[in-house]
Amino acid sequence: MQRLKKLEEQIGYTFRDTGLLEVAMTHSSYAHEKKIQSYERLEFLGDAVLNFTVASEIFRQNPDxxxxxxxxxxxxxxxxxxxxxxxxxxxxxxILRHSGPDDIRLDQAVEALIGAIYIDGGYRYARRFIKKYILRKKIKPLEDYKGLIKTLSMRKFNKNVIYRVEKESGPPHKKTFQVIARIPGQQISATGTGRTKKEAEMMASRILLKKLSD
Amino acid sequence: MQRLKKLEEQIGYTFRDTGLLEVAMTHSSYAHEKKIQSYERLEFLGDAVLNFTVASEIFRQNPDxxxxxxxxxxxxxxxxxxxxxxxxxxxxxxILRHSGPDDIRLDQAVEALIGAIYIDGGYRYARRFIKKYILRKKIKPLEDYKGLIKTLSMRKFNKNVIYRVEKESGPPHKKTFQVIARIPGQQISATGTGRTKKEAEMMASRILLKKLSD
Incomplete structure (x- = not known):
């Protein structure tokens, strides 16, 4: 439990029910093996809490x-x-308990953590976490990347970027897409992943943009 | 304003700021023409409130x-x-103010209405509306339709259902997909629309299922 205690200190929230935090830090690979609960239900909930909080905050902060x-x-x-x-x-x-390869994505665990805080402490604490760790940083809207790379590619090569889905994995209700972005005739390409094709394209665009700007 | 009063009575919520309700009932076609605010920002917010509330409620109601x-x-x-x-x-x-054709989808207006209630009265009233009008009815998970039609089609025709995107419209961040579902060699087909390809496929499946069962 030492590892959970450390995480609580780190995020500044102490769970009433440490079992919830334990579940939030249990990947399905480990859960299936041990026949215990994984973080997937908490991730479902945390995703909704996160989307609502971010939407609500940026709605208020950007009235125009x-x-x-x-x-x-x-x-x-x-x-x-x-x-x-x-x-x-x-x-x-x-901290995450998992089996198999070590390259596990941590976005789901973050959402599960949000779900666990929401259940354990109520919305107020979940929002506090989201404001502190997610909304604190001022960032640019995601759309920019795809628009920017298009403009740059057209200007530099007179060619538009091409996106191709390279891999689709996961169950139907929770797919992961891997997309390759490249510019026809150029040796340069970039891979992005996301929960939708669009998100994966955005990510690939961002990386491609960085490569082109180097 | 008579039409707004009637809506308030209908939903059992009286706005402090009727202007918000007015905006929620203003489609972009009308707003562009008159150069006033459309419901789109409220729809963005209402969508997040709705998703959060539904997720949170069904999470609690389905612990297993x-x-x-x-x-x-x-x-x-x-x-x-x-x-x-x-x-x-x-x-x-x-009640909705709009220009052009009369076959406007009302789902966005419902989300805008939820957003307006949330801003005007706070989360408590938005949740009350969602529980009363959206969660009241017990319904089956959506996935069933696609699974059911596949099973039925395989059994009846030994063929799987084919889905094809027929139309994609709307700006990149808010697409609408129209999908046709059909069974190879059969005269029967069905069209569904949705905000994602998957949602459109689900809808087409549901209609096709109904046609096959008739």
Whole structure:
């Protein structure tokens, strides 16, 4: 339980029911093996809490922006890559119980953690966590990346970026897409993953943009 | 304003700021013409409030169900068709201000209405509305339709259902998909629409299932 205590200190929230935190830090690979509960239900809940909180906060903070801006800004905060990085920073990699390969994505664990805080302490504490760790950083709307790379590619090569789904995995209700973005005639390409094709394209665009700008 | 008063009576909630309700009942076609605010920002917010409330309620009501069940049950409550029917039942068709053709989808207006109640009265009243009008009816998880039609089609024709995207419309961040479902060698087909390809496939499956069962 030492590892859970450390996480509680790190996030500044002490669980009344440590069992909830334990479940939130249990990947399905480990849960199936041990025949115990995985974090998947908490992840489902945490995802909804996170989306609501981010939507509500950016709605209030951007009274003059249209819904397209708000949608893209929300995506920037709730996308897999962003949440995975947060999970890494919180040290979830060492805390999460899992079996098999070590390259587990941590975005789901972050959402499960949010779900667990919501159940344990109520909405107020879940929102506090989201504001502190997710909304604190001012970031650009996600849409920008795809638009920017298009503009850049057209100007530089007179060619538009091509996206191709390389891999689709996971059950029907929870797919993961892997997309490759490349510019025809150029040696350069980038891979992005996401929960939707669009999210994966955004991620690939961001990486491609970085490669082109280097 | 008579039409707004009637809606308030109908839903059992009186707005402090009727202007918010007015915006929620203003489609972008009308708003662009008159250069006033449309319901799109409120729809963005209402969508998040709705998803959170439905997720949270069904999480509590189904302690023994896994996350795949919860996801599909949530889809059954927040999908376009279901919300459109609610909008129709609430009489939004006559209240909504819009220009152009009369076949406007009402699901967005329902979400905007939820967003407006949330801003005007706080979360408590938004949740009350959602529980009363959306969660009241016990429905089956959406996934069932696609699974059911597959089983039926395999048994009856020894063929699987084929889905084809017929139309994609709307801006990148808010697409609408129209999908046709058909069974190879059969004259029967069905069209479904949705905010994702999967949602459109579900809807087409449901209609096809109904046609096959008739």
């Amino acid at each position: 922006r249209d819904e397209s801006f708000l949608t893209n800004l929300k995506s920037a905060y709730v996308n897999r890559e962003y949440l995975h990085r947060l999970g890494k920073n919180l040290g979830l990699k060492k | 169900r896994d996350e795949s069940f919860l996801t599909n049950l949530k889809s059954a409550y927040v999908n376009r068709e279901y919300l459109h029917r609610l909008g129709k039942n609430l009489g939004l068709k006559k």
